Amino acid sequence: MGRQRPGTPTLEEVAALAGVGRGTVSRVVNNAAGVRDSTRRTVQRAIAELGYVPNLAARSLAGHRADAVALVMTETDWRLFGEPFFTEIVHSVGDALTDTPVQLLLTLVRSDTERQRFVEYARGGRVDGVLLMSVHAEDPLPDMLAKAGLPTVMLGRRSGDESVTYVDADNAGGARDAVTHLLKGGRDTIGVIGGPPDMYVAQCRLRGYREALEPAGVEFRSSLVVEGDFSEESGHRAMRDLLARHPELDAVFAASDSMAAGALNALRAAGRRVPEDVAVIGFDDFQPARPTDPPLTTVRQPLEAIGRTMVRLLLEEMEESPAAWRHVILPTELVLRDTA
Amino acid sequence: MGRQRPGTPTLEEVAALAGVGRGTVSRVVNNAAGVRDSTRRTVQRAIAELGYVPNLAARSLAGHRADAVALVMTETDWRLFGEPFFTEIVHSVGDALTDTPVQLLLTLVRSDTERQRFVEYARGGRVDGVLLMSVHAEDPLPDMLAKAGLPTVMLGRRSGDESVTYVDADNAGGARDAVTHLLKGGRDTIGVIGGPPDMYVAQCRLRGYREALEPAGVEFRSSLVVEGDFSEESGHRAMRDLLARHPELDAVFAASDSMAAGALNALRAAGRRVPEDVAVIGFDDFQPARPTDPPLTTVRQPLEAIGRTMVRLLLEEMEESPAAWRHVILPTELVLRDTA
DNA sequence: CCGGTAAGTGGGAGCGCTCCCATCCGTGGG
DNA sequence: CCCACGGATGGGAGCGCTCCCACTTACCGG
Numbered sequence: 001m002g003r004q005r006p007g008t009p010t011l012e013e014v015a016a017l018a019g020v021g022r023g024t025v026s027r028v029v030n031n032a033a034g035v036r037d038s039t040r041r042t043v044q045r046a047i048a049e050l051g052y053v054p055n056l057a058a059r060s061l062a063g064h065r066a067d068a069v070a071l072v073m074t075e076t077d078w079r080l081f082g083e084p085f086f087t088e089i090v091h092s093v094g095d096a097l098t099d100t101p102v103q104l105l106l107t108l109v110r111s112d113t114e115r116q117r118f119v120e121y122a123r124g125g126r127v128d129g130v131l132l133m134s135v136h137a138e139d140p141l142p143d144m145l146a147k148a149g150l151p152t153v154m155l156g157r158r159s160g161d162e163s164v165t166y167v168d169a170d171n172a173g174g175a176r177d178a179v180t181h182l183l184k185g186g187r188d189t190i191g192v193i194g195g196p197p198d199m200y201v202a203q204c205r206l207r208g209y210r211e212a213l214e215p216a217g218v219e220f221r222s223s224l225v226v227e228g229d230f231s232e233e234s235g236h237r238a239m240r241d242l243l244a245r246h247p248e249l250d251a252v253f254a255a256s257d258s259m260a261a262g263a264l265n266a267l268r269a270a271g272r273r274v275p276e277d278v279a280v281i282g283f284d285d286f287q288p289a290r291p292t293d294p295p296l297t298t299v300r301q302p303l304e305a306i307g308r309t310m311v312r313l314l315l316e317e318m319e320e321s322p323a324a325w326r327h328v329i330l331p332t333e334l335v336l337r338d339t340a
Numbered sequence: 341m342g343r344q345r346p347g348t349p350t351l352e353e354v355a356a357l358a359g360v361g362r363g364t365v366s367r368v369v370n371n372a373a374g375v376r377d378s379t380r381r382t383v384q385r386a387i388a389e390l391g392y393v394p395n396l397a398a399r400s401l402a403g404h405r406a407d408a409v410a411l412v413m414t415e416t417d418w419r420l421f422g423e424p425f426f427t428e429i430v431h432s433v434g435d436a437l438t439d440t441p442v443q444l445l446l447t448l449v450r451s452d453t454e455r456q457r458f459v460e461y462a463r464g465g466r467v468d469g470v471l472l473m474s475v476h477a478e479d480p481l482p483d484m485l486a487k488a489g490l491p492t493v494m495l496g497r498r499s500g501d502e503s504v505t506y507v508d509a510d511n512a513g514g515a516r517d518a519v520t521h522l523l524k525g526g527r528d529t530i531g532v533i534g535g536p537p538d539m540y541v542a543q544c545r546l547r548g549y550r551e552a553l554e555p556a557g558v559e560f561r562s563s564l565v566v567e568g569d570f571s572e573e574s575g576h577r578a579m580r581d582l583l584a585r586h587p588e589l590d591a592v593f594a595a596s597d598s599m600a601a602g603a604l605n606a607l608r609a610a611g612r613r614v615p616e617d618v619a620v621i622g623f624d625d626f627q628p629a630r631p632t633d634p635p636l637t638t639v640r641q642p643l644e645a646i647g648r649t650m651v652r653l654l655l656e657e658m659e660e661s662p663a664a665w666r667h668v669i670l671p672t673e674l675v676l677r678d679t680a
Numbered sequence: 681c682c683g684g685t686a687a688g689t690g691g692g693a694g695c696g697c698t699c700c701c702a703t704c705c706g707t708g709g710g
Numbered sequence: 711c712c713c714a715c716g717g718a719t720g721g722g723a724g725c726g727c728t729c730c731c732a733c734t735t736a737c738c739g740g
Contacts, residue, residue: 056464124396
């Protein structure tokens with residue numbers, strides 16, 4: 001470092017070459033109005049000739065903005081969600097920023113050192129806003145950013161009431177739809193393979209399950225609930241437990257597709273036919289989903305819309321710095337395939 | 341944007357509160373020597389009291405450095421390599437930067453718009469150097485960056501002679517080792533499932549195959565070479581072709597583990613025993629590898645070392661701006677499991 | 681007792697840009 | 711023919727920091 005790249009021309013040099021003032025060149029570079037067309041062309045020629053590129057540090061310093069936003073992943077996101085979720089969010093966020101001059105920066109926060117460094121980076125003004133991939137309950141990052149007054153949007157939430165803007169899928173609603181569908185299909189002994197109970201998203205999906213039972217007059221039985229950790233293996237194990245406890249089970253709602261896939265295997269191993277003996281519905285439908293056999297009926301999370309919405313909210317907060325946090329819940333969609 | 345976060349204190353304000361000059365505060369903030377301990381403590385107290393965080397734009401502007409590097413992925417990397425490769429590289433790069441004040445920024449370049457934006461970002465001085473994930477032959481990005489005088493290190497190379505610093509695995513050597521191992525095991529009709537012939541990495545692995553044959557006195561036969569695209573499915577197809585052409589085949593070297601996995605399936609379908617009838621060796625051994633049945637003998641790419649080396653070279657270039665590009669080839673390792 | 685040296689410190693001079701106001705020029709109406 | 715007005719333009723005043731040099735002070739040896 002400390003090295004200077006050679007001959008990076010400055011605004012002033014462009015102005016000199018074009019025979020105009022600094023202000024005019026700045027206006028041309030920033031595509032601002034109020035420059036005569038002939039002047040604009042002269043300046044553009046000078047810019048091209050010198051290969052001028054604006055110094056972004058100077059622009060930031062003078063303009064009080066960075067024209068960049070960060071999308072932060074924690075170590076946990078990194079493994080837990082695997083590629084499809086991550087890819088889809090990143091792509092939709094990227095797409096949503098295409099028409100802006102904003103550069104998207106992905107950053108990985110794996111340790112306290114890295115968190116600290118990132119906070120200094122963000123508070124230091126290198127980004128105008130931060131998007132947080134799903135955060136864990138104990139993650140101090142959202143509040144650190146909020147306290148620093150940085151526009152921040154989270155994907156998902158850590159609890160029922162967040163004091164940070166977030167976008168989330170309608171987890172409860174999606175689960176409710178799934179279970180309602182099972183009930184309408186005449187199933188009445190419906191097991192649940194839930195996620196880790198300390199995760200809010202898992203709580204919501206479980207709540208949706210309960211909410212669906214009530215109007216149908218079916219009683220909630222906690223023996224029908226088994227907890228998993230969103231992994232395929234945990235789904236397999238949970239399904240086995242469930243069958244042992246309730247051989248009469250005629251349907252299962254799994255809080256993730258991976259767990260549903262594990263459940264499918266366990267059911268096959270137990271000689272149950274799907275969906276004849278036991279109907280199965282999953283949750284997520286990340287694209288491209290690894291196809292199950294038979295193809296899984298599931299609740300689709302609107303990832304593309306989530307990414308897009310996060311960007312919209314972030315840009316709005318960057319623009320206006322609203323007083324209140326906003327919470328957006330996006331609808332899920334029940335995708336009927338062959339397991340229910 | 342255009343918004344100002346409230347009350348961000350400046351160096352000057354800290355200096356005033358601590359009753360010292362700007363220079364002294366700067367020295368404390370940057371952990372520079374030449375400040376009396378008592379003074380240092382006073383200043384640190386003032387910093388804490390005001391919650392001072394350095395303005396990085398100002399620092400960049402005055403200090404001619406960004407304290408950040410970018411790791412660029414193109415759309416192609418994104419899909420082609422999937423998670424394990426990507427994850428391991430990112431982690432090792434991250435680890436290698438832990439002890440520096442350098443922030444790692446992952447950026448995704450999917451279109452010309454995004455490429456242009458990134459180049460402006462990089463040339464604008466927001467990063468001190470760039471790491472490029474594997475690049476394709478036609479990718480103009482490396483040369484754009486090189487021309488801009490930005491320290492740049494590529495993972496892999498686009499051709500035999502690159503005018504950009506790169507780090508690569510010894511693809512030819514790894515392939516040679518694999519095939520030599522097969523020959524030593526008494527196999528002499530060894531098929532190859534190669535990668536796309538327009539990719540240099542595929543050429544190298546194929547070259548290694550040929551180089552191993554010669555000293556063993558085995559003649560190269562092009563009918564033993566089938567081309568794949570690194571996907572499991574293409575490996576399956578290639579294996580079928582190979583068996584049709586050469587029923588007497590007694591070994592296969594696949595230029596990737598995915599293709600080897602496909603080959604394994606095809607062999608099983610054809611009723612061949614592995615390794616008794618046909619030995620199989622793959623290439624990559626990305627962790628965590630999806631286990632094959634039987635466990636695959638393969639050539640391990642030293643991803644961790646590659647990431648670490650890339651960072652070392654980049655930091656060196658940032659420091660000294662050497663005249664010549666450097667090319668580092670890291671050794672692979674033949675991992676013997678059950679298929680050969 | 682004094683010059684000499686080193687350690688510690690203060691602050692001027694930018695870094696290259698944006699913002700904004702003063703200025704200039706051309707035009708149209710009175 | 712003069713003045714007022716608005717669009718186009720020039721450039722001063724910073725933005726908050728680092729770099730570096732000048733300055734102060736304390737302490738050393740002669």
